[in-house]
Amino acid sequence: MNLTSISQTFSVNFNYKLHFTNGLFELSNPFFINLIREYQNDGQVKLIIVVDKNVSDANSNLLDDISSYTLAHNAHIDLKEIIKVVGGEASKNKQANVERIWKSINEKSICRHSFVIVIGGGAVIDMVGYAAATAHRGVKLIRVPTTVLAQNDAAVGVKNSVNAFEKKNFIGTFTVPYAIINDFDFLKTLDQRDWISGVAEALKVALIKDADFFEFIQNNAKQLSDRKMQAMAPLIYKCAEIHMHHISQGGDPFENGSSRPLDFGHWAAHKLEQMTNYELRHGEAVAKGIALDVTYSYLIGLIDEQTLNQILEVFYTVGFDLALPISNTKTVDKLLKGIEEFREHLGGRLTITLISGIGKKHDVHQIDKERMQQAIALRSIEQQLFS
Template identity: 50%
Template sequence: MNKVIEQTFSVPFRYPVCFTTRLFDTQNPLLADVMRGEKIPKAFFVIDQGVSEAHPRLIGAIHRYAAAHQGAFVLAADPLVVPSGEQCKNDQASFQQVLDATNDYGIDRHSYIIAIGGGALLDMVGFAAAIAHRGIRHIRIPTTVLSQNDSGVGVKNGINAYGKKNYLGTFAPPSAVINDLTFLETLEDRDWRSGISEAIKVALIKDASFFQWIVANAKALAARDMAVMTDLVVRCAEMHMEHIAGKDPFETGSSRPLDFGHWAAHKLEHLTDYRVRHGEAVAIGIALDSTYSYLKGMLTAAELQQIIQVIRDLGFELYVPELSGEVLLQGLQEFREHLGGRLTIMLLEKIGLGVEVHAMDTELIQEAATRLKTFQMEGQNVSS
């Protein structure tokens, strides 16, 4: 006998992305209101070490905030501070510490794990929260431009494994994302700049007017104009949220348009032992795929010149030695494997309009890399 019983159901996901300043001021009710419910939940904070060092009063402020809002939540334990950046995703010790805490402090599915830090820490903590008890509620408090305008507002979590970026992970939406713009004030210039590359990316494939706004405000952004950066973060986050609400939020297909420039970026991060940070690698990846689009006859020389120039104006490198050579090309296969199905790469038909292709000419990729090396060394016009 053959018998099939089919089950179909849908689960709605809803979460707010909030913008505020001085989140842990006891007079700011936002975080407490996010957690407030019929029962008083436990909250466990995991903090990026770099954030803790830049804000030495943060842990004390969290304790004071919890004391002032006892009717909304209670601290499960003292906050856990873990290493910054990709280290917390490469070395599974930090990941294990978060899992251990869920067991040690009785953090259950009605509790909250709250991550404060950059995109790497949010990815790692989100993955731990997603698999402990099959899902503990998770609140993200991004502290970098890149995490506030891009990675922190999405539904992806993960850690690196087998020498590959985000090899282990889940799709698990947070309960809330709270962007405290005050954290951006203490960023190093590299981290301030890095997140802008994700705004360039989404503008190039979706919104030409937003790209022209970035071009017009590049010098102000590079000079750390906070008002301009706030506008960029909010607009970029909105565009990412709009995309996530589209037809494939959990990436069941082979298309991932928001990863324009990322196939090379992910490989460059690994090849440089993460000396090149994610946003910096994305800027190079955007430059590479834009140059490739030009060599394929898709972009005009004037369009490519504008893309290259804004990347320069923001202070990004266009080329690192690891961009040349056969090893980088392995990133194409790894990108395909990560998505499953056939290779799908986003290129540019024009500024503001991305187009997907399913094959890449490796010789043309190498030619694009060679041109970027020349642009970097000589500042030469792209059509020369």
């Protein structure tokens, strides 16, 4: 018997939406219940809600508001449990946090027609998303990001992950959330570090994709530093829009290739987070990583002195500290190890995104080690090249 290969091709359409509201769990706000009823109008939908402890601590009425809201709509919502989890990058470092979500999904009989709702910063959303994506091969997830970084970047995409082997996002999935809900009221309780941290991701996409967006950030840098919502809200919207368009129109939503332009500045950022035991916020590390890579772009002749200083000045005005935590040759070598780890994480050929101008990305496939060491030295002493 001569057997030949069987080949089949299929495609799957994904649809997910990013919504905007204020006061998500206020009784007068019908948005959340309408979203649930849109999925299933007859009978109850089972939910478990996972809340970042940092968020519940900062919003003292949140858990009571959730309980009151779901009770008021108990004809359609069957709230099984509210779980508080540790916030920040620490949430992604212990398998026990994932197992706690799995345990609740199992014990509360959460099925693939139920929902896991996660309310928190990007790290908690990553961790809970991974747990939901791997239980029953995928329980429906609704993300409610509560930081600038999560609302404009971390919660917008299709990635979920936890850390392992001292590597960020080593274990994870690509899973499309059912919905994302940005409630701007959560941003009011952020401390200053978290308020400005997410601006780094907006500057990232502006620098590689949209010169007009960079100009908006430049013109509003002081207002962003001063916590003006009239500047932050359009920044979040535009940044999220660019991210979602990239995912849907970029042709590689699950990153099968070796290029990740939206990770501009991230090879260093990921390593800096690990080197500082995650004391750096992700956005803070991204700001440092972008500053390093634009300095390197200058040193190899991709951008001029004026462009470099223009970019750095915007970061400084927003409030970022761009100094690298580098004190000796050993730490320089440790940071440079992040280049190979980045290639390994992507797989295949090394691809590092730089810029050849504002709004103009430029991919390179090798790094001049001597020039990069020079860039690291310049960024380690916290000065503009031509002050």
